[in-house]
Amino acid sequence: MKPCPICGKPSTQAYRPFCSRRCADVDLGRWFNGTYVLPGNEQPPTEDEN
Known part of the structure; x- marks a missing residue:
């Protein structure tokens, strides 16, 4: 098994x-x-969010 990603x-x-x-x-x-x-592309706000 791999070690714990937090403490090893x-x-x-x-x-x-x-x-x-x-x-x-x-x-x-x-x-x-x-x-x-x-990661991703930031989307412009929609009319519902304004």
Whole structure:
């Protein structure tokens, strides 16, 4: 198995690809905070958004 992408420890089956619930939560928090961003084209606002 690959190591945990957050801390580098061996991953566990229960939290794969992470080693623990803590590292899984850290990763989720990074998504919520906008640390991770998927590239894409910015769309102009629609009439509904104005």
